[in-house]
Amino acid sequence: PGDVFALKGALGSGKTVFARAFINARAAAPEEVPSPTFTLVQAYAFPDPLSGSDGAVPVYHFDLFRIADAAETRELGMEDAFTDGISLIEWPEKLNGRLPDDRLEITLDQGPTPDSRHARLVGHGSWRRRLDAIAGNKRRG
Template sequence: MTAPRQHGLIIDLDDEAATAALATRVGALLRPGDMVALRGDLGAGKTAFARALIQSHGDPDDEVPSPTFTLVQTYETPKGAIWHFDLYRLSGPDEVIELGWDDVRADGIALVEWPDRLGSLLPTDRLDIAISFGPTPESRRAALTGHGGWAARLAPLENPPK
């Protein structure tokens, strides 16, 4: 049995603008059926990344609140529906299914904060983005790991735009 393909990148982000620029670049690669798993400590920037990605598909001034209390927010975009999940308060996969998980997996794009709550629902074909604190208060480091088909799709992110 062969191991699933993986490819990873480490990208240092000087500030929130750099995080937003990376989110826009990742957003350009998304297509229906994709899942982005956002990992990191509280306050690391998962929601800021998701907000910038969602805004890159519509009006940059659109309000994109954190789904911490609503658990999921849905946004209609030219690429299709983007579902932004925050699973921090959930205890397991059964609760995720009640939020419409099957619908998003059929033809939506899923951005999932705290993806460990998915358990066996975590797809093998996904993009993992782990955001950690950098050396300064405003800097971050993003570790991107493409699983399955995402391994080859990360190539455009290897060289930052000039």
Template structure:
């Protein structure tokens, strides 16, 4: 799917929110500038979380509680594994402590966080070097991700 603007990337995240539930893991894959944080912002908006969803590059992980006034129903754990090199470093974050009760979105997590759940959604983002157009590929791994994605109209 083509995402022509940053707003389109955020809209994809918001469109995923209705099928997300506690215990979900989403792994965002793509080069710098591909829109991983923008996608996480859309997921946060769709979940109705409190506060702005910003890149957790320097703090590594942030928890955004649901905001009842925005219809929030689930917390969002947003992590960035860019500076982490081993599964042991990921284990030190204790993401598994939150994974059961929240939606967990991890940027740069491929090869490091998949063991946190029995199934996860991988979203691959690529950016055209000559424009801001991004391509998103949603890859379900286990669980019932394929069925949940099929139920969505992602345009």
């Protein structure tokens, strides 16, 4: 809990597709994962395979595309989501600096073919060390 993924990229770059794949990867069976463009947030709860307990970890999928002002997000309970669960945030730039310091930014861009994408990962806070550890393991492997 407490992991925040800030999904950046142009319209159609694959942010929602990424979020759906992430959510379905945690689900025991494929889930219907609607885009929260109109509801602004969708919440899911799945058992946490890493904790060894039966407790569910909530996954929050925020889509801030329609937000005109960061103040509009106060009613969404984002601060609680940032500490209690896993947050996937599309259009995080709409928060005007209200993102937690500890987060992973994933920027998606169109790749060389219509179905391909480039992803750039930037870690902030503990995510900087986590990415370094992943890169180190990849170099050794």
